[in-house]
């Protein structure tokens with residue numbers, strides 16, 4: 001008589017787990033890298049610096065080329081990657097910023113080297129990311145029409161499993177000055193698992209709850225970052241914290257390691273630290289890393305303050 005009751009219990013537990021597939025506790029193995037790490041693949045050690053290291057709450061910023069750094073890092077060590085790579089837009093065109101016509105010049109890192117070379121670069125960094133992802137890890141990559149097809153193709157060439165294409169709609173997008181095209185007001189964020197066998201983490205019930213009890217769709221309306229998010233300095237292509245918060249909540253759990261290979265001002269890190277995830281950010285440019293440090297220290301302090309208040313409320 002006891003057996004059927006036991007079976008019932010098992011069924012209920014497993015159906016709950018199925019709703020958040022793949023979000024079981026992390027396998028051990030940390031992303032490990034130091035200036036002394038032996039180079040992966042050959043014996044030449046490539047230079048980079050640990051720019052900022054704060055073990056509590058686990059923030060690490062590395063200055064250097066992300067491909068070289070990732071190729072020296074430990075394999076299968078990262079739970080989730082968000083990559084906001086160069087879109088190769090800074091080629092002398094014009095755009096509208098704060099109501100004014102300005103030239104699109106984000107920096108040397110954003111200059112196009114031509115379709116073939118750009119695709120080679122995309123293949124190289126996506127391959128380096130795939131190597132460090134854990135077997136069930138996932139990657140999100142943002143882009144516009146300038147790179148997103150190359151990214152999708154490269155993902156297929158490398159054997160990633162494409163899970164979703166999120167359409168990020170920006171209601172406050174600037175107007176098109178030439179009046180010869182529709183106003184650009186969306187970006188795509190591709191979501192992919194390491195390979196076809198991956199059992200990726202998807203926090204389905206939470207996404208449904210955040211969408212007033214209805215299944216969340218792949219069109220997300222989120223405003224471009226407001227001035228409060230730029231108070232420590234501006235990055236020319238800064239992403240909104242709200243976008244990163246949703247991506248991290250959808251695909252990771254507390255304690256997971258989140259990596260951003262093109263971190264800029266570390267929007268990914270601000271969201272990750274606020275949500276009790278570990279963070280590693282990589283960028284070439286010191287000016288952006290300086291902004292990153294200020295934003296991350298504020299996020300860490302806010303988290304501390306919240307814990308302190310929670311402790312007081314609980315009478316600790």
Ligand SMILES: C[S@@+](CC[C@H](N)C(=O)[O-])C[C@H]1O[C@@H](n2cnc3c(N)ncnc32)[C@H](O)[C@@H]1O
Nearest residue numbers: 065066084109237238239262264265267283284
């Ligand atoms: C599109 S921006 C990222 C902005 C970021 N998501 C934010 O919210 O601030 C791309 C960043 O990648 C950096 N970058 C470009 N090529 C790189 C490379 N090979 N390795 C590391 N960083 C690189 C640039 O310095 C730039 O800050």
